[in-house]
Each structure stands twice: as C-alpha cells, then as structure tokens.
Amino acid sequence: MTEHTLTVAGVAVDTRHWIGGRRVASTETFTDVSPIDGGTIGEISRGTAPEAAAAVAAAKAAFPAWAATSRAERARILHAIADGVEKRIEELSIVETTDNGALLRSHRRGVMPRVAHNFRFFADWLLQLEHEDFETRGHTNHVSWDPAGPSVLITPWNAPLMLATWKVAPALAAGNTVVLKPAEWSPLTASLLADIAAEAGLPAGVLNVVQGYGSEIGDALTSHPDVRRISFTGSVPTARRIAESAAANLTPLSLELGGKSPLLVFADADLDLAVDLAVEQYDNAGQVCLAATRFLVEESVAEEFTRRFVEKASTLTQGDPRHETTDIGPNIHPRQLEKIDAFVQRALAAGARAVIGGHRKDTQYYAPTLLTDVAQDSEIVQEEVFGPVLTLQTFSTEDEAVRLANDTRFGLAATLATGDPERAERVTAQLVAGTVWVNCFFVRDLQAPFGGSRHSGVGREGGTWSFDFYCDVKNTVTAPNGWKNHG
Template structure:
C-alpha cells in the first residue's frame, strides 16, 4: 500500500513523542512513568508514545481543575473574556486545520476529505458557536407572592446560572477532535473546568488541542488532558469524588457502567450512546437522492458513526432499485490509506473492530449483495457492504455494527414500517425519504428518535440539538440545550 507522507507540521508534532499529560498548565509524564503507543490502523506503524495516566494522575488533574474552578484567574474572567478565549482557540485550530486533519487520518483511519472538510471544521465551529453563548447566560428576576413580607419591606428574588463544576469529558475514537470540542466548548463557555480523557486508540488530536489551549491563554488547570486507557484513567475519572459531572460519548454498555460510577457523589451525567438509525424510503422518493444520501450516511468514515443509516426500510415498489443503486455506489468507493487523495474510504480503527464487523456477516439467512470482504496488511479495510434477507430478530438488525454495513428490508404498509423502525432499544436518529411534504412530517413525528432528517442524513451542526431517546442516551449536546448540561440554577431571595 502506498502511504503518502504527511505535511511538515504533522511530522514535527509526531517527532515530539513521547507526549505528556496536560495537568495544571504543563505537560508531565505519567506519575509511574508508564507509556503506551498509538498506531496507524492502515499499516500498524507506530505514530508515537504517550503518557499512560493512572489513578494518581487523575487525582492531580482533578485537583488542578478544582483549584482553577475556585481561583480568581478563572472565576474572575468575564463572560466577554471567556468568549474571546474560545474564539482565539478556534482561530488557532483553524490555522492548524491541515495538521489536525492529518493527525486524525493517521490515528483513526478516516479519509482526509472527511477530516479536512468535515470534522475538523465542525470542531472549530463548536468553539465559535459557544463563544457567542458565553455572554448570554442569564438569570431571571422573580415576582413573589410571599404572605409574610414585613410591613415596609420588599422581596427581591432572582436566579443565577452557575457552572456545574469540574467536568470529566470522556470521548470516543470515531471522531476524536469533534467529540472533544462538543464537550469542551459549552463547558468552558459556562465557566466549568474540564479533565478530557480521549480514547486510547486516537489520542493525538487531543494532545495537539491541549497545546493550543495553552497557546490561546486559558488559565492553568482550566483544561487538563489525560491520555491512557479507559479501564484505568477513564474509570478512575468517572468515579472520582472531585468530579461534578461526566459528559460521555460512546457505547451504551459503557454508559450503563458510568451510571454506577456516578453513584458516589451523584454526578450529573450527559450520555450520547449507541444508535441503530433507520432510513425509511417511501415509494415516491427521489431514488437518485436517496441512494447517495443513505449510502454516504452508512459508508462515510467506514460506518463508524453513531447516527449511521444502518437499517434501511424501502417500500417494495422501490426496494430492488434502491438495493441495486446502493450496491453500485459502494462498489464505486475506493479503499486506501486516508492520506491517499484517490481513496474514498480508509481502514476501520483496529483489527479487532474489523473482525467484529465481519462477525455480523456470518449470521444464517443473510444475503450479502455486495462487499463484505476484508483486506489490507492488518485486515482493517472492510468493503462497503449491502445486505438483504434479514429479519427483525437478526443481530445485524438489532445491534450497532459500527462498520460500513447496511441492511435493506422491503415493506408494504406504513404502519408496519414504523413499527419496525421503532422496534429498537436505540433512538438516536432516523431519516425519511419522500417527495410528499405531509408524508415526510407525519412519519417524522411518529419515529422515536432524537433527530429525524428528511431527504438527507447526518446533517449536523453546533446549533442543532443532538441526543438520544431510549438507550441512546441522556440529555442533548449542541444548541442552547448543550450549554444547559454545564449550568446549574441558584435561587436568591432577600428582604430589602
């Protein structure tokens, strides 16, 4: 496989290995000196060594965040000054956009176009969007009807919106920089302090983000970054009594474990968890539009997207043409290293993930119409795969595959397909494909999910609330709802 060389700035960053932990405004080795390596999932080449945080490092980072939360350097920062810091960080990220995109490609495997023109700009937009919110966190004055007000006195009652405190931001490996930004930006706008724990598979952009946080001028301890393993640093962070809130994106199984970890001090939780998003194609849909939109919704980033359009239900009148079109679309995508400008799809994040995805294709009764094969030095490349012949009780229909695999099922009746679409423990997203305005919105209203797209899929932005129903999570990110995750309300009542 030909692996194009990354740019000079990317190579310079990689050459700075080993990378330390950001704690209290400086980079440190792990307290016990341990490190771990991160590798290119396409080739297995080692990209760098990183400090492997343990419980002692978690203690130090949480203590630094607590000190910063209560110190004048951060609490004395005005909302306008916080807004400037967030905007400055966005500018620094934008100046290093190419470098950050290349690091995402090398570490996670995604295509450079996805990183360069999609995810890294989306991460930058998070900081710009929430920069504007920093000056718009408002309380209210409350007229009261207290019957015991002393004669000649008045009651002044009002609310204050205050930061929830020290936030543990635990992010996944599929979109590392974007997921980190979706938590950091609103938390910092609200005045919280943060300990960020990136996934061990994809820590590089978190380290570079940490460097830019310092360059932007955030006070020491406001942002701390711990690289390491989930069962070590992540678990210690989630259960730490000095953490007030956990913001997590990842699997539903891990999300349920976080509930237990939060019991000690009743941490607030925001959980964006798994998905099994249905795409419903009505008989009047524009099939050219539907084929491309649904195919991109499942094949982009190798299907390693929580809102991927992995379950397709097509009216029997258009089912065969949709299957044929999606299979052709998938066959037309070229697999290759993410830095290869000719490649459309890179590898999955690891051999273990590729093996997991392949395992779903071994179920009895499935018809693999196209794709389904693995390739590459590590077996991490998985062809875009279209599957038919599935029943509602197949694992491939019930579980989150998290790979470039889509099932397509015919239906005859609208009530029937809506029952199938809602017959899932997940409820993160869905899409409806039709040229009928009334039909589109009627169907959208009956689907139980946090987001429904009409004639599109995976349209996301910092202004659009994103969250899950059922076992797809608690709470919402993005928009004003995303800011609410990091605020608490205090009522103040006084006699004048």
Template sequence: MTQTIDERQQKVQGYKARFAERGVKHFIGGQWVDSRNGETFETLSPIDGSLIATVASGNEADIDRAAAAAKAAFPEWRDMGGAERKKLLHKVADLIEARADEIAHLETLDTGQAIRFMKSAAARGAENFRFFADRATEAQDGSSLPTKGFLNYTIRQPIGPVGVITPWNTPFMLSTWKIAPALAAGCTVVHKPAEWSPVTAALLAEIMDEAGVPKGVVNLVHGYGETAGKALTEHPDIKAIAFVGETTTGSHIMRQGADSLKRVHFELGGKNPVVVFADADLEKALDAVVFMIYSLNGERCTSSSRVLVEAAVYDEFTAQIAERARNIKVGDPFDPSTEVGPLVHPKHTQKVTSYFDLAKAEGATIAAGGTFDGNFVPPTLFTHARNDMRIAQEEIFGPVLTAIPFENEQEALEIANGVRYGLAAYLWTSDVTRAHTFAHRLEAGMVWVNSENVRHLPTPFGGVKNSGIGRDGGDYSFDFYMETKNIAVSLGTHKTARLGVGQAQPARDAVDKKLAE
C-alpha cells in the same frame, strides 16, 4: 496543486515526528507530565500498524492530580467575565484554523479516516469553539418570573470541574463539541480521550494552552477506561461526566458515578433507520443513504445503518446501493480520492467483520463487500434481512448496511422503532402529511426528513432509549454544564405567619368570657 505520493508521505512524517520523538504526555495544571508510575502504551496507525507514539498511561493518581488542578482553577475561571472567556475561546478557534492541515493529517494517521473528510475536522472544531464563545457572555442569563409580592429571577452558574470522555471516531471534532461549551459555561475540564486515538487530544490541549487558557482550566489524562476512565467517573471533585461512546460503557459510568450522585450526559450507540417510501425522490435518497453509511468508514453514531425500503422499489433501490458500494474507492486514506480508509483498530475490524458470517447464518444475502484485507473493509450491504436478525439489531459501527423491506407505513414504523436504540432517524417521502406524522411517531432524538445529517449547532443533539441521556447544542449544552438557581426577592407586601409569640388575643378573649359566665 496536486501532491505526489512522496510529498504526501513527507508531510505526514513531518507532523508525526514531533509526537514520535517526545511521546504523548498528560497535560495537568499547565504542565506536560508523565504518569506517576511511569506506565505507557503505544498508539499504532491502523493504516500499516506502524508506531505513531508512546503514550502516557494514566491511573487514579494521575486523575487525582488533574482533578485537583481543575478544582483549584475553577474559582478564577468561574468568576472571569463572559466577554474575557469569549475572547480566549475565539483565540482557540483561530489557532485551530491555523493548524488545520496538521490536525487533518494526524487525525487520518491515528484513526484511518479518509483525509477528504478529515480536512473538515479543524473547520468543525473551530466552528464549535466560535459558536460557544459567542454564547459565553449570556451563559449565566436566566428568566424573570414575577408573582404577587415577589420578584423571582433565575441565573445559571457553572457546575464545577467536569470530566469529558471522548471516543476514537472523529476524536478532534467530538472533543471540541464537548469541551467548548464546558469552558464557555465557566467549568474547568479533565479530558480523557480514547486510547485508540490520543494524538489530536494532545494537539488540542497544546492549542488551548497557546491561546492563553489559564493553567488548570483544561487538563488531559490519557489511559484506559478501566483505569483512568473509572477513576475519573468516581472522583468526588468531578461534578459531572460528559461521555460519548458505546452504550454498555455508558451503563458502567452511570454505576461508577452513583455514589457521588454525579450528573451524566451520554451520547451512546445507534442503529439508525433511514426509511425510504416509493414516492420519495429516489435519486436523492440513494445519495443520502450511501453517504450516511459509507462516509467516515461507517464509524459514526448517526450513520443510517438500517435502510428500510418500501417493497415496491426494494429490489431496484438495493441493487443501486450495491452498485454504488462496489464503486467506492477503498485505500490509502491520505490519497484525496480515497473514500473509505482502514478501520481504527484490529479489534474493531474483527468485530465488524464477524457479522459477515453471521449474516449468512441468519439467511441474509451479502450483495456487496463482505471481505476485508487487514483493517481495510470495503462497503458492505446485507439484503433480504429481517428486523429480528442480529445484523438488524446490533450496532456494527462500520461500513455495513442492512436493507429491510416493508409493505406499508405501519410496518415501516414498527421496524424503525423495533430496536433498543433511538439516536437518529431519516425519512424520505414526498407526502408532506406523512413526513410530519411519521416523524412524530419515530422513537429517535433527531429526525431528518428528505436529508442526510445536516447539523445546525443551536438545535438539540441527543438520543432516546439506549442511545443516551441529555442534549448538546445551543443552550441545551448549558443546561448540563450549569445549575439553574432561583432567587426570590420580597417586595414587602406579603404577610408572614407569626409563631412563638403567645396565645392570639381573640382566643384569650373567648376564654375570659367563658370564665365570667
């Protein structure tokens, strides 16, 4: 049944009321607590600037409390059987699904993402928990590596308390993507969500507590990167940091964790190319190009923000993109027909829209969009661009697409690889040989051929160059959250050299013989 505008607003206000009344607190050692110093900040909706809730603002003292709780809870959680962890994580997934509507509406309220896409946030989050829950029983499994005289075998063991720092774009899903494998591996967690979208992180902590995850296993500390984030990355009891966010921040985190030799996993920025050859199925390619840059407000790391089009079809193809872009509905993100909502924060809007004047100054054409109203930025297309332009090199992270023509395969490859990023790439062609050879030469951690981003959870997810370190997905996640230990057992057949037992008999006999002569 279609809801009226009043009914939609009433539902949103109902979900919002709980957080508006009690505020958003830290969750440490199984308790909801304020910051030690009492500091707070406000989270505002990007839709209309209204107050959602007052949020506890953590610092070093709060991170220290959370790290101590995670450290204290680690032995019990580490030693819990994989089957028991599996049961608990499936219960988390059940509760996520039961509260799917609440998660979707709060995510839209806090981030501005269209409800049509956020309806899948809970489903994706539950799927992440179920996927890694089913692997909890085998997380510690290793390999048998026999050799002459020895039986070698490996096991995997959880690394210890870990820090998880998540971004403001699709924050609920990305939090589950990081936290679920950490818990399945047997690690305990201190989670620091982005300050621009803290609400659903609190909801996730509430759900995990309700599911029966033991106190201290998952801890939540809100705050700013330069206070709570820095304290987390420097804390000696935190053994690893899993971070999703901007590349420059990743560099800061690596420096901050250097003194404690902290393991890091980074999913960072991207300026992902989608390469369209003239022999491609251009209708399907058009659908994929438009979807991968303009859905989710263009605020996703794997968006195809550069479209490289073979010159023979460049003008026609970009004209079709422009037409589609102008027809995309921008507006109230709670309206199910809306395709693009407001960007997450006025500061981010300012950053994204600053590229409009820059595009003109660099000599590009704004074929669609290029305007804004508050945080609402309509889908924008830059044409007649070159790869040396800033609009082709820098991550804009909004509904903004830069279109660049190419003449041949070699030029397409040079343009595609000619940025500092290497997260994802997309390729459209009907030539099977080219599909494989070109994909092999692309400098990207993930390549989709004749498709938009379609995730298969067992596959590795991550980038190269300035787009990240490490891989998520399947057992690749366990490689980060666990240490691999080799155990060598002698079969009793090898000989060990003997030291410190005096001169060997043959040497003494030779000396005695020499003296006798």
C-alpha cells in the same frame, strides 16, 4: 525533539499528559497504532489513578478563578483557541488522519473547521445566554447559570478532536474546568489541543488532558468525589460502568451512546436522493454513531432502489485516507475489524445474503457491505456494528415502516425519504429518535438539542441545553418593595 515527543507526518506531538499547565509523564506507556497500515506511531503515557487524582486536583484548584472570570473574557479566550485551531488545521488534519484513519480531505475541509466553530459558537452563545425575568404575584424570578465545577469528558475515537471539543467548548464557556480523557486508539490531537489552549492564554489547570485505558484512569476519574459533571460518548456497556461509578457521588451525567438508526424510503421518494443518502452511510468507514444502517424500503421500489444503490456504491474508492480520491478509509483497529467481520459472518450463517461486500479486504479495510434477507429480531438488525455494514428490509405500509423503525433498543437518529410532506409529518411524529432528518442527512446546527432516546443516551447537549448540563441553573426570587431599609 525529546524522548516524549513524536514526529507524526512532520508534526511534533507530545506524548505526555497535560496536568495543571505542565507536561507530566507516566512510568508506563501504551502503543498507538495507525489504522492506515497497522504501523506503530509511538508510545503514549499511560495514566492510572495517580494521574487521575492529579488532574482532578488541578481542575479543582483552577475552578474558583475560572468560574469568576467574566463571560467576555472566557469568550475571548475561546475565540483565541479557535484562532489557534485555524492556524494549525493542516497539522491537526494529518495527525488525526494518521491516528484514526478518517479521510484527510474531510479533516481539512469539514472536521477541523468544525473544531474551531465549536469554540466560536459556544463563546458567542455564552454572551447571549439569558432567560427573561418573569413575575410571580409581584415577585421577580431571575434565572442564572452558575458554573458547576470540574468536569470529566470522555471522548471516542471515530471523530476525536471534533467530538472532544463539542464537549470541551461548552464546558469551558460555562465556567467549568475540564479533565479530558481521549480514546486510547486516537489520543494525539487531544495533546495538540492542550498546546493550542495554553498558547491562547487558557489558565493552567482549566484544561487537563490525561491518556490511558478506561478501566484504569477512566474509572478513577468518573468515581472521583470532586467531579461535578461527566460527559461521555461511546458504547452502552461503558456507559453502564460510568453510571455505576458516578452513582456514589450523584454526579450528573450526559451520555451519547450507540445507534441502530433507520433510513425509511417510501415509494413516493426521489429515488436518486434516497440512494445518495443511503450510500452516504458508508462515511468514515461506517464508524458514525448517527449512521442510518438499517434501510427500510417500500416493497414496490425496493428492487430499483437496490439496483441504483449497488451501481452507486460500486463507484466508491476504498484505500489510503490520505489520498484525495479515496472515499472510504480503514477501520480504526484490527480488533474493530474482527468485530465487524464476526457480525457479518454470523449473519451470513443465519441466512443473510450479501448483495455487496460481506468480507474483509485485508487486515485494515472492510469491504462496504449490504445484507438482505435479514430477520427483524436478528443480531445484525438489532445490534450496532460500527463498520461499513448496512441491512435492507422491505415494508408494505406506513404503519409497518414505523414499527420496524422503532423496533430496536436504540433511538439516536432516523432518516426519512418521501415526497409527501404530510406523510413526513405523520411518520416523524411517531419515530423514537433524538434527531430525525427528512430528505437530508447529517445536517447539524450547534444550537439544536442533540442526544438519544432509549439506550442511545441520557440528556441533551447543544445551545442552551449544553449550559443547562454544565451549569447549576439557579432561580432567584426577589420580593417587591424589599429595599425599604436600604441606605
């Protein structure tokens, strides 16, 4: 081991940046802390403007050759990266659980296999990407997707590697080169991804990984004139800052932001199913942007729904995420825990009632919470908490349910529980959301469009929508009989 290598649960992780196919250290570092026990994992290279400039320069230098690489070869390398991920699922899982506190069993069974699938899906989609030629007054129109150039990808801490590769895979498949900036609270698996990509044969400079604070290296990346695409997942305030940085260069943006999504439960719903969907919102300690944190329940079944919810929620086990029996782990950071508790205490002071929870369990864990007696215009209903905190309101008519569901500045997702297919069709047509689930939750297909409305984001990614963003889409129009003088 070297001074720049950590051993995390027996796995060696390099703490330096990955720029131009080699490891680069910074003179300054930041401390990475495990949310499991608050202990220090290690010191991570803290990049600033020079590292940002070096990473973009490396991506720019590597771009022509990678853009000219055949689709088949790009796809082959992405499949090789997926192979590398699958070989290291156990290592990636334990490192990410240590780093961000999400359940180890979820990483092993779902999250890390999805990381590999991200690469395989976009590799395969690339090979079938086409638009049928069409005619205009005898002229032939041919649509193509040209690689755009160096892309900056800024990713969050709640599902670090899965959400990073949701962006990295299509960007690379499109023929772009990448500078990945992971969240400073969970940087470790991005470093391992750099190793895996290099071992898979990805050319130097095609993927670069830089670590640090958004206010230091992030601003330097998003304002760089050589960057051709920026994709960001995170908070609305940070998105505004990124948009301001990108504006000077008119750099296209894809922004997947926060949510305050509703779960609408009608009296004709299967209540057991509705309760299962409701309790599922505590997944990842509530740190899921898509979570349906606002329960809107028809008055006639609200009491019974609440009783069943409390009964089922009481069976959840909160504790060490490395244990197989744990259902809810810690929140990511003491600062996040303080933010969650502040939301709850202000709500209680304003008259809300905690049916369950309403307090922190210790310095790392927040008790699963359900608040009632909350006003529609209250902070707890209107603002994203990003913790295991849910609210419950009632409605009496379908129109009222839709009005309450749409009455926030967000529009990321919505979930609907009903036994009436005609009602489902009526209601979903009126909901403002990028994704709507009916009698299910978190069913995601990579070929579907993903993104939010209103303050929940700008743009859509997934399937062809990802290539539309990461590429310059070109239409070539050819005249008929234009080759008379050809040899």
